[in-house]
Amino acid sequence: MTELSSTTASTPSAVPARRRRQGLVSYLARRSPLALLLVSLFLFAALFGPLLAPHSMTDTDLSQANLAPNAGYWLGTDALGRDVLSRLLGSAGVAAQAMLIVVAIGGVLGAGLGLVAGGLGGITDLVVSRVTEILQGFPTILIAIVIVALLSPSLTNAMIAVGLAAVPDFARIARSVAIQLRDREFIQAARGLGLSEIRILLTETLPNMIGPLIIIASFDGAQAIMWEAALSFLGLGVQPPAPSFGSMLRDAQNYLNINPWLAITVGVVVSAIILGLNLLGDALSDFYEMSER
Amino acid sequence: MSAAPLVRIQHLTKHFNVPGSWLARGKGKVHAVDDVSFEIFEGETLGLVGESGCGKSTLARCVVRLVEPDGGAVLFDGEDITHRSMRSLRPLRRRLQLIFQDPYASLNPRHRVSRILSAALQLRGSGGQRGEAMNELLRRVGLAHYFAESLPRELSGGQRQRVGIARALAPEPRLIVADEPVSALDVSVRAGVLNLLRRLQRELRLTMLFISHDLGVIRHVSDRIGVMYLGKLVELADADVFYDQPLHPYSEALLSAIPVPDPEARATRRQIVLKGDVPSPIAPPSGCRFHPRCAFAQSICATQEPPLRQHLPGRLAACHFPRLPESRADAT
Ligand SMILES: Nc1ncnc2c1ncn2[C@@H]1O[C@H](COP(=O)(O)OP(=O)(O)OP(=O)(O)O)[C@@H](O)[C@H]1O
Ligand SMILES: [Mg+2]
Numbered sequence: 001m002t003e004l005s006s007t008t009a010s011t012p013s014a015v016p017a018r019r020r021r022q023g024l025v026s027y028l029a030r031r032s033p034l035a036l037l038l039v040s041l042f043l044f045a046a047l048f049g050p051l052l053a054p055h056s057m058t059d060t061d062l063s064q065a066n067l068a069p070n071a072g073y074w075l076g077t078d079a080l081g082r083d084v085l086s087r088l089l090g091s092a093g094v095a096a097q098a099m100l101i102v103v104a105i106g107g108v109l110g111a112g113l114g115l116v117a118g119g120l121g122g123i124t125d126l127v128v129s130r131v132t133e134i135l136q137g138f139p140t141i142l143i144a145i146v147i148v149a150l151l152s153p154s155l156t157n158a159m160i161a162v163g164l165a166a167v168p169d170f171a172r173i174a175r176s177v178a179i180q181l182r183d184r185e186f187i188q189a190a191r192g193l194g195l196s197e198i199r200i201l202l203t204e205t206l207p208n209m210i211g212p213l214i215i216i217a218s219f220d221g222a223q224a225i226m227w228e229a230a231l232s233f234l235g236l237g238v239q240p241p242a243p244s245f246g247s248m249l250r251d252a253q254n255y256l257n258i259n260p261w262l263a264i265t266v267g268v269v270v271s272a273i274i275l276g277l278n279l280l281g282d283a284l285s286d287f288y289e290m291s292e293r
Numbered sequence: 294m295s296a297a298p299l300v301r302i303q304h305l306t307k308h309f310n311v312p313g314s315w316l317a318r319g320k321g322k323v324h325a326v327d328d329v330s331f332e333i334f335e336g337e338t339l340g341l342v343g344e345s346g347c348g349k350s351t352l353a354r355c356v357v358r359l360v361e362p363d364g365g366a367v368l369f370d371g372e373d374i375t376h377r378s379m380r381s382l383r384p385l386r387r388r389l390q391l392i393f394q395d396p397y398a399s400l401n402p403r404h405r406v407s408r409i410l411s412a413a414l415q416l417r418g419s420g421g422q423r424g425e426a427m428n429e430l431l432r433r434v435g436l437a438h439y440f441a442e443s444l445p446r447e448l449s450g451g452q453r454q455r456v457g458i459a460r461a462l463a464p465e466p467r468l469i470v471a472d473e474p475v476s477a478l479d480v481s482v483r484a485g486v487l488n489l490l491r492r493l494q495r496e497l498r499l500t501m502l503f504i505s506h507d508l509g510v511i512r513h514v515s516d517r518i519g520v521m522y523l524g525k526l527v528e529l530a531d532a533d534v535f536y537d538q539p540l541h542p543y544s545e546a547l548l549s550a551i552p553v554p555d556p557e558a559r560a561t562r563r564q565i566v567l568k569g570d571v572p573s574p575i576a577p578p579s580g581c582r583f584h585p586r587c588a589f590a591q592s593i594c595a596t597q598e599p600p601l602r603q604h605l606p607g608r609l610a611a612c613h614f615p616r617l618p619e620s621r622a623d624a625t
Pocket of ligand 1: 310323343344345346347348349350351506574
């Protein structure tokens, strides 16, 4: 008993009581290993795709057309004799770019708008909220078609449209966190030090919404990949012969009877990436909920 | 008193709209602080007590101007700061600091202690020697220098509150308002933080407004005591006489509720149990706000509000029938 009290009494003042907090990666590995695996594979393929690709992504060779998976072409070839694995690796890079553009546009604009609306309140909030509501009402695909028609079909133009459609998601979460924090004591303490409201939003409020924003980013990232595939499928995104999931699916559609492999592999890969990102989003929300306590 | 007061609060009033019901706006208001006047002199600590919800925090926030009062005036060092804008208050901020009640909410969870303190040290203006100033601050509040690299979640409640105190001290303020600085802490670490505040008070000759709901806590730090009830200041007196002989029946009841270690004193003191609950601050009672719960209330108490006035030298109370020595003798 005496031993116990003497040890507990000496520790708190001597060493900072570092409460062990579980690292993010080790938490994800335990909570959702599949998400971690799928997303890492995707990012790895996106980053190193061009280096890893065993064949050219665009060179055609009609003598090798529509092959089933074999030793030379692990995932077979398409109607023009291009290596499916190599084109999938290229498509992963395109998908990652799409995700990046959407998250950058949606995240920066959305978080900025939400932060200002929630943090300043009043008339600012009213105006910003109406603007995001209107943005939310727009049909994504229609904006995409308009933008692409006005400009020209390209990945960037298509993804700008999708990014704008993602603004309300980020704005909503940023606004709600900013409102929650507005009258918290550490914000008042910052006011008590004479910091301006804008500075408080940037240095005190923003760092506390990174977690929720990353969660939205992983869900909207999955959406971005789906939209990229859809728009490229319709010919509004990546232009042939460059590979992308959407254009590969369109090519596969024409040869569904002769070469079903193509549609199946592309479909499975796209679904796996989207599943991985959604699982990651779920796991991240659990992680933040847990570490907030 | 010798010098001019550092802080002068005159008829300070703050009402809030009843939360959550914009329909009821105008119908009901929370009378958080109602016509409160007092002064704080350089170098003294004024202790302010009152039950939860009586408006202590609101008053504190009005004094440091985190909240704009609805009426009355706040004068700091002779300057009227009642309605100054947040921007124009900036140069004054280094003179006015607040210690918050909840050390779990008052430190940004994403900032290290060093960042929290350097934001406050910035108010001093001089650029150089900030590292040294930080170590000096940490030492003053009894924390080792390596705590600078800690995040708030790595600290205990007592350690966090020490960081909160260091932040308030950093700009070398002339007034520190401490809003229940120990009431969120474990009983085991309370004494440590309270002793720290007393030491700082002595060493730095701080001027403080020290708020608490606990008369036992406030006794150790205060030169004068103010008692609040439902947004009103009902008594203001020097600490030594106040604890022996409160004038307001409400003060008397509060005092009788703190445990007395001395059995002899306990025997002579009557235990006063207040009847009923604290009335709603939305519709406070007419006349003296305490009259429905007061054992000495008479008809005038329900109709006329007693002003805060001096009944004995240095002893103010807002009561028609203050507990003066002669009236005590009558009662017993
Ligand atoms: N921002 C606000 N909006 C509406 N009502 C408020 C607001 N702040 C405080 N109040 C109300 O004003 C009254 C006084 O609150 P205040 O926080 O000043 O009391 P307190 O004495 O500090 O209480 P505690 O001991 O619980 O901290 C309460 O009835 C409270 O509900
Ligand atoms: Mg309070």
